[in-house]
Amino acid sequence: MSEEFLSHCRHIAGEPFVLTSAADMAPFLDDWRGRYTGKALAVLRPADTEQVAQLVKACAQWRVPLVPQGGRTGLVLGSVPDDSGTAVVLSLSRMNKVRSIDAVNRTMTVDAGCILQHVQDAAALHDCLYPLSMASEGTCTIGGNLSTNGGGTGVLRYGNARELCLGLEVVTPQGDIWSGLRGLRKDNTGYDLRDLFIGAEGTLGVITAAVLKLYPLPKASSTALVALGTARDALDLLTLAQDRCGACLTAFELMSDVCLQLVGSQFPELPKPFSRPHGQYVLLELDSCESSQHANGMLEQTVSIALDRGIARDAVVAASEAQSRGLWNLREHISMAQAKAGKNIKHDISVPISRIARFIGATDAKLRDAFPGVVLVTFGHLGDGNLHYNVGPPAGVPHDEFLANQAAVNRIVHDQVDAFGGSISAEHGIGALKRDELSRYKSPVEMAMMRAIKATLDPLGIMNPGKIF
């Protein structure tokens, strides 16, 4: 049976693009963080949407489950197959063309397999900004960004991947092509199917192309690192910065002193901006459509008011592009510093911004009660209410040994998130990793609606099974 199916796939995509040997398939089966390796019947590498449609039709006919895959940088085991070896991986990496750019409409139409950084670069060539930005941008693809509703550092000003998409082309679980590549800011003609496919993690269909929203390229930006006593002070700084800078405020990243110490010890070559430690730090960035003078002036004024009012304790405003890069390096090296120091228990959570300080205080206390001496590496996109709340072992306890507490730690953190009206997955999605957590915290009414939609759009259950549900 599977030989017949594979031969049909070869007929559609061409011999070289149906991989079945272990060696050929290996690069498509590993989890990004190396926690898991799946098995597959084959890896399919279609050249265009028509081939995707035909391949999905074949999967439906032979009842072969399929796992859509982009850059495979996801963090929740959403784009790798399970270990049954019955599924095919549908890699969109060959579909990587920018189809068109319309600088007046501020849109670009791209294949799902386009790498995020290439999309950013193509937009910049037309003096436009595609604002989605994240650590994996050199590898991740637009299809994956949309399927997981990617976030990153630009969300505060520009929104998630969802807000940056106007239209989609999707191959349905029946192998039909839905051509919804509209470049419209306003379109109230029926149900919002676009936003249903966005964030569905490939469980409802395969996103094959998208119309992305562009913005004018900012003329200048200005960066500061502000030292504060507490997370509560960071909230005051956020309100101040939003009131004074409005949409010019493009990043507002929190990191605790534990984070900065960790980066300092693992990467001693990075700058040390303050002579003495403070409780918390905020990296904030302003963009200006006017001039660097405007961006700098606004940032300096905001920082100076924060110092005057006692919100901030100290601050460094970058005087050059290089200095700004240096400050961002501190933020962006936290994850790497953690990885070097040893494995820890990670959470990608959000709560209403106003409750963040209380959430951190209460959750830290609960964890310290349960695991005395535990190390809390807390940082994230405070302006979005999104924390990467990571839990490491007490001094002297081996990292691997501490990981045995994962389930107990997750329970404490996620129960707290739930109590604070938050989300157990702010920007990474559910995948296979958080599936059980999802059904624990979502209401039965919501789960029932989600299951009903899944069952009606994908009645054979072939689209990325075992993910989300």
Next chain:
Amino acid sequence: MSEEFLSHCRHIAGEPFVLTSAADMAPFLDDWRGRYTGKALAVLRPADTEQVAQLVKACAQWRVPLVPQGGRTGLVLGSVPDDSGTAVVLSLSRMNKVRSIDAVNRTMTVDAGCILQHVQDAAALHDCLYPLSMASEGTCTIGGNLSTNGGGTGVLRYGNARELCLGLEVVTPQGDIWSGLRGLRKDNTGYDLRDLFIGAEGTLGVITAAVLKLYPLPKASSTALVALGTARDALDLLTLAQDRCGACLTAFELMSDVCLQLVGSQFPELPKPFSRPHGQYVLLELDSCESSQHANGMLEQTVSIALDRGIARDAVVAASEAQSRGLWNLREHISMAQAKAGKNIKHDISVPISRIARFIGATDAKLRDAFPGVVLVTFGHLGDGNLHYNVGPPAGVPHDEFLANQAAVNRIVHDQVDAFGGSISAEHGIGALKRDELSRYKSPVEMAMMRAIKATLDPLGIMNPGKIF
């Protein structure tokens, strides 16, 4: 049977809130534009979400169709019942409380029956802006705004009602309550049900409350009316204004000279900003989070560059709040001037912004071919690609007589919209009015997915039947 049902409804909502006499029901049955009056078995006026849930359960049990209704200002016959007299109207007007405001999280939680203007006012009391704004804001309600994904004048900067909503509370067609009142900027836990209910025009459930997104109140704004030769010039002005002003640009409204002449003749007391006529005009507004000096300076520079480059022919920059009001009055009196002059054939359409000038040129030509002397009253939210493209009779032809051409005119305009990759309903929705047009222009694949979702979430078909489908 229906007596038993009504008696059960009275038990749930209380005697005075189940209206059945013709006189009591009359105010809930008329179309806003007076084109139609429906019939109902009763008008139900629940006090809270629990009552809505019980009433919907009763409707499901007795198979009574229900029509959710907010301020009844919709323009596509979406919130009035058909003339069978078998449906009940479910009016949410008594559910009009602001439940809470969180100025640090920049969110407010409101009942669906809250009037838009009251929401704006409540936000302003906390130095926050709820940016949704439209002509009907003194009457329309948040539930209706969300169910129709309302647009209006703030979309260019802040997006439609959809982009301004973080969470919903919904009563499902089964009478269950989905408590999705999350105040989170990032939440990637499963399917985006929120955006499915937004814009569903009450066909999938009843929105009973929402968490709305707030912004800092701008410190100042500045308004100009710019005279241009053609719509093509208006596109150049838009690109220029976006590049120079970024997110400070909050409104960019196009109106043709026909519009301004019409307003001038019907409302001679309004200002006449230019001594001689030009082809097109753009009303543009900037907001600043800094100062009125900043807003004025940026606007004056932009206008002056547009004049220098020959994009603009003349311009008036408002020197006061009163002058700004006067310029806005010209824009906002177009619909009223049209109504005074007599009925015309209206279209609420969008196309990609870059194609607007060509769309207007080509569509005007086709209509003039088919109906020599026809008067085209074209205005709208150019920055969103949204035009109110209205067609009036040639001089001497009575308005009522010309309306007989409605179907033929619609066909020409909507075929053109389709050819230009546009939408036949940019911001008004489908309702009962555009149902047949929808199935004409949507692809069978998209219609099939929409019908599948409707059938699975509302298997009894009791939710606002005859709307959208």
